[in-house]
Each structure stands twice: as structure tokens, then as C-alpha cells.
Amino acid sequence: MTASTPAQAETPTTSGVREISVAHSPDSDDAFMFYGLATNKVRVNGYKFVHTLCDIETLNQKAIHEAFYDVTAISFHAYPYLQDNYALMACGGSVGEGYGPMIVAPRPYDLDEIKKIRIAVPGTLTTAYLTLKLFAPEIETAVVPFDQIIPQVVAGNFQAGLIIHEGQLTYSHNGLHRVLDLGQWWREQTKLPLPLGGNAIRRSLGEKAMLTVTQALRDSIQHGLDHREEALAYAMQFARDLDTSLADKFVGMYVNERTLSYGEDGREAIRKLLTMGHERGIIPHSAKVDFVG
Incomplete structure (x- = not known):
């Protein structure tokens, strides 16, 4: 093409x-x-x-x-x-009808903990990033290509990652835990799809x-x-x-x-x-x- x-x-x-x-x-x-x-x-x-x-x-x-x-x-x-x-x-x-980008990590952090660690994100103009910042404005992030976030978290370079696309269905195959589904969080906050x-x-x-x-x-x-x-x-x-x-x-x-x-x-x-x-x-x-x- x-x-x-x-x-x-x-x-x-x-x-x-x-x-x-x-x-x-x-x-x-x-x-x-x-x-x-x-x-x-x-x-x-x-x-x-x-x-x-x-x-x-x-x-x-x-x-x-x-x-x-x-x-x-x-x-x-x-x-x-x-x-x-x-x-x-x-x-x-x-x-996303009650689902969307997810924060995943090698262990199940609670929501207070996750706000204090550096998270790999797929870009600062993504809706995933915007929703993350609505959830926790103070959270520290680093931009990583979306298809490298899971490997980087698995390798220990980041304590958690914000995943989009097919990673939402495959993260558990890499031994990662879902900490927060932002689509679900958004639904709880607004009663709307994300x-x-x-x-x-x-x-x-x-x-x-x-x-x-x-x-x-x-x-x-x-x-x-x-x-x-x-x-x-x-x-x-x-x-x-x-x-x-x-x-x-x-x-x-x-x-x-x-x-x-x-x-x-x-x-x-x-x-x-x-x-x-x-x-x-x-x-x-x-x-x-x-x-x-």
C-alpha cells in the first residue's frame, strides 16, 4: 500500500x-x-x-x-x-464498552501504589494516556512503542505498563497482572463508554x-x-x-x-x-x- x-x-x-x-x-x-x-x-x-x-x-x-x-x-x-x-x-x-486500555504489572499493585511508580505509555497523544492522566494526574510516565510495552515490563525495565490494542487480550500469557482497566474505571466515573x-x-x-x-x-x-x-x-x-x-x-x-x-x-x-x-x-x-x- x-x-x-x-x-x-x-x-x-x-x-x-x-x-x-x-x-x-x-x-x-x-x-x-x-x-x-x-x-x-x-x-x-x-x-x-x-x-x-x-x-x-x-x-x-x-x-x-x-x-x-x-x-x-x-x-x-x-x-x-x-x-x-x-x-x-x-x-x-x-x-470500549466498559473495557479499554489497561495498566498491567508483574504483581498486583493496589491503586495507591500504582500512582507512585513510573509507567510505560504508548504515546502522550493517545486516548489511553489522556484517560490515565484523568485517573491520576500526578502519575509519572515514559513513552515506549506500544508493541514494546509488555516486553519492557517483563524485562523489568518498568514496574508497570499501559497497554492498548491486542495486548489487552494477551498480557496474562506473559505472566502479567491487570491492575486497572481504564475503560471500566471510566464507565464507573461517567456511566459512558470510553x-x-x-x-x-x-x-x-x-x-x-x-x-x-x-x-x-x-x-x-x-x-x-x-x-x-x-x-x-x-x-x-x-x-x-x-x-x-x-x-x-x-x-x-x-x-x-x-x-x-x-x-x-x-x-x-x-x-x-x-x-x-x-x-x-x-x-x-x-x-x-x-x-x-
Whole structure:
């Protein structure tokens, strides 16, 4: 898969086909979501979708500093930093229904203890980091690539780690204990699901193209849900050490009816998360959340 430059995305080609650059993380849930578009099972007349795979923290930074891709997966924590150039698509989100990023450790710390030790985190723009800081503003952190957090904790380089993605299902295989599930903590605090990541679309595409592309993503998600076996087989190449049953479980956690539409409580959760982050001094910008499609 190759990248498309912004200039290519903004200008229709000589054949009259408009290229839309799409970037998402190389994870089984994102792959499942984009299966229809990536394999041309879902097509849109006059549009060509060019896909790039990249880790989420890099995508956050690219969206903030370059507004590089037309459609990009982002952490919700990053949205206030890029909202001038992007709007949120009304579909394509990963939402934890009482589950989410976890603090894991070689031994079962209590919650007072965990606030006093240094925790490996997958990036300061991740929603996992934002939620951790809402839980314990004073906690000390160090950024480690998400796929290295469990190995670094197992090696003894950190007393605990904040894990995302498939690590939520595999940490116990490495002899680690779950200290706190932040999705569960958030549910107890707010009675809402925890919105983790979404897809943003560049405002410069114009309203018509933004709506068309958003509908294309929704159609791709629906296609995956309707053709689960084929979509899961495609997603397995990005499943990182998960067998088929675990990959199916992971995809089910983060690609479902909520991915097709956040729902009123899902939209409320996004706004509440970002408002709390701003009010508590974690996010310097107030969020102006608007949805496309």
C-alpha cells in the first residue's frame, strides 16, 4: 500500500477520478474496518482510495503538523490539536464498552501504589494516556512503542505498563497482572463508554466529498460485518500473535454497531472526555467537536 500526497488528493486526476489518501494503523480491527475499501469490494464512482498503514501515534503527529492524509485514524485525545483542519467522521470509531486500555504489572499493585511508580505509555497523544492522566494526574510516565510495552515490563525495565490494542487480550500469557482497566474505571466515573480512536477527514476536501467519503467508510464497515469470515481472514495478517478466535474477539470488541454510528451516548462520551481533559489542564485547547455523516 502506498501513500498519496495532499496535492494528489485535492486535485482530480486526468481520468476524472479523485484520489483520497487514507491512513490507519496496522491493527486487525482497523484492517477489518477498511477491508471493503482496501480490497475494492466497496467502490465509489469517481473516487480512488489509496491506503497507508502507520502506527497511531505517528498518524496523530502527521495530522497535527502536516494535515497530511485526507482520511486518518486518530486518537480522540489528539482531536483538539487538529480540529482546525479535520472534522470527525460519524463512523469508524473504536469504543470500549466498559473495557479499554489497561495498566498491567508483574504483581498486583493496589491503586495507591500504582500512582507512585513510573509507567510505560504508548504515546502522550493517545486516548489511553489522556484517560490515565484523568485517573491520576500526578502519575509519572515514559513513552515506549506500544508493541514494546509488555516486553519492557517483563524485562523489568518498568514496574508497570499501559497497554492498548491486542495486548489487552494477551498480557496474562506473559505472566502479567491487570491492575486497572481504564475503560471500566471510566464507565464507573461517567456511566459512558470510553471512545478511544476515530477517523478524521480533512475539511479542505469540501462538504460534498467529505460526506461521500464518510459514507464509503460506513459502507466498508458494514461490508466487513456482513462478510465477517472473509473480512476476518483479511484482518488476520495484522493480528500480531493472535489466533483466529482471539482476533475475532478483538475485532468484535472494537468493530460493531457502535463503529457504524457512535450513538448519542457515544457522541456525549467524546465531548465529555475532551472537556474533562481541557478542564483538568491536560489538553490546552477546548474541543469543538463536529461530525460528518
